[in-house]
Amino acid sequence: MSTAYEQSGRTRQKQRTRNDLIAAARELITQGGSAPTVEEAAAAASISRTTAYRYFRSQAELLAAAHPEVELTSLLPAGSGDDPETRLLAVVGAFIEMLLKFEPQQRTMLRLSLEPSSQPDQLPLRQGRGIGWFEDALAPARDRLSEAAVHRLAIAVRSAVGIEALVWLVDVAGLSRDDAADVMLSSARAIVRAALSEGDDA
Template identity: 60%
Template sequence: MSTPYERTGRTRQKQRTRDALVAAARELLARGGTAPTVEAAAEAAAVSRTTAYRYFPTRTALLVAAHPETTTSTLVPDDAGDDPAARLLGAVEAFIGLVVDTEHQQRTMLRLSLDPDTTRESLPLRQGRAIAWFEEALAPLRPRLGDAEIHRVALSVRSAVGIEALVWLTDVAGLSREEASEQMLWSARALLGQTLADAERASSTD
């Protein structure tokens, strides 16, 4: 979200400055360690501290802007067709890949989301994008399952995959990133399989 300062005057130049600060913050995050401050991003981007604060008044604002882009409307593979398993597992695999590739940024956003002083509604991690992606992947099952059940399945899958699951599987369970990714994909497959089995039993008793 841009500040009033960015929306006046030389907007193109200001956009380049903002992009430089965001790129610097992402680079610092990718190196791991402590989440960068506005001052650190300003130094890395060769921007004065005073100018940097005009774009990002707080560290949280900078870190939210530096979160990986999630403007895509779907993660469903182009060749998945109407097969719900191919659609969902393809979307889940793409989502897991995004999380693993941007793990440091994802962990930073997770920490922010757990901070009681942070407005969680403003954080990308709490916008429900992945749930919407999984609902879109499950769309061919909507006539059979209904909206409420589609949402329930998407919610269940999201609870089993993502940065929260990755942190637990690697930091607590001791799995490698590759093993954790396989485990999350297995969980999504199992949830879908159980959903389809329940639907089949329900239809056979009608």
């Protein structure tokens, strides 16, 4: 998400400033409360408000950059083999681990994504990254499922795994986070097995 401003002159210093703003935003999110504004992140990083806005024009841009998933293109471990279920569950496991590690940031992004004034193109939660990671894991299933079916399967898994599911399982159902993680993994396993079984029968 580098801007023209960051790409011209003293780029290393500018990258450090940008990283300081992102780190400050992540720390403020971890502390709880409302999502930090650009001004609040700037104050926490001891950076002037004017300078901060050269890097992030809005709160949404700042929070998107602070989201832990923003640079990841795949969650598939090396040597995962060609079995779609094994690959999918490995990715789901990594997805859940990251979800729990960065739960405060994930909850903040969820709250922001539900606001009527939010800008979907700037919010990682609305860009389908999880779906893309699950499709990547399910690539070997394309020999028995159509492209559309693989996409639907990835969507089905994502609907059962993520911050939305975690919030419901923990806050509403009253499960511990470990139990919630087990439920999400079991749901993903059941969904992928059913879909692959139907594909074999087609």
